[in-house]
Amino acid sequence: MEWCGSVKRDPTGERVLVAAAAFLLVSLFNPLAPVAIAQADERPAGAFSTQLQFDQEAAWTYLVSQVEGGPRVPGTLGHALTEELIQEVLQQAGWETYSQNFTPTSGEAADIPLANIIGKRISQSPTGSSEIILAAHYDTRPWADRDSQGGSIHPPPATPIPGANDGASGVAVLLALAQALEGRNLTTNLTFLFIDGEDYGPDIRSMFYGSRYYVDHMTKDEIRRTSAMILLDMVGDSSLQIHREPGSNAQLTDEVFAEARAIGVETFIDDVGQGILDDHVYFSRVGIPAIDLIDFDYPDPSTNYWHTLEDDLDHVAAASLGDVGRVVESYLLTATLVEPTDEVPRPSPGPYGDDTVGDLQRLEALKAIAWVSVGGICALAVGLWLHQRRRGTPWRITESAAHPPLVTPTVARTKKT
């Protein structure tokens, strides 16, 4: 590279050379960065609103199945049937399932075997190490202790609630959601947690058994990797109105309500409702961002079927399940979808990125520009060198122009004579 080495004494030429070399290197060795894929956190809410697959009729079927199987009081046939239903639907949708069996040692449910049912879906994405937990309790209250007509007696005669809303609705949404996500390529692992012993009662010492047990048995690593926990409870009210639950994580609440707005779900009311002590609290306590999607005014602030015999099929609606299911599905897609499943399969990435043909054409064009530039620089340098050689003056053009030689050959000769 001697032809260029002679230029290095000239500052201007040096800069040109460095720029040309940099351009050449960039052109030849880093022609095109791969096309950046929009990061999930840069996506607007509702980014996949046209691709939601949540089937509210399927959710409704799952709700009815639970109610018709009887109250899901631990130890009863209805409880066992719902356990079977959950396992079956999840497995058919390709989820790995298992039961977390435990027997409380205190409270009303002491010595009664309980079981959280867990569905796992491992991300196929190479970055998929974080976890989102979606949860709902599947047990129902053994006593209708809020019922004014005869269910208020505790203990026996027991009058368990039908639990169409308080129990069946959240489970129904999760099961239909598991199906809606079939084939989706998400960046996070999903855990669907069906909690047992949430509503055993009569007071808080005998409630939330399943969530307490689950959180107590999470490893530190599992807790650290869990980026969100979304609880669905009482989401089937036929006059659904879900408000922000003030004890829920604010940012996650913002994100979920933004999805509701973006996809036009008006049953999510963007104001602050009442605080609810629910399963999500135990996740919040260990630092997991957790929210409770719940409509506690069932059906309205003046009447409440909560823990009454009227929590039945007459007071819940498929459309409500559909609203909640679509909002949660939309949240999951916006936050974690790698690519839509109905997108035309792309050819495998070439050596310069995904757009192989276009990239190669651009690479060739850049190479041509680089060679023309380098050729021009060298021709200029050679021309300048020849020109200066003919004139017999020093090479440094800038120095010669700014500071005429102090001693010219003519002056020297004069002094000698």
Ligand SMILES: [Zn+2]
């Ligand atoms: Zn309840």
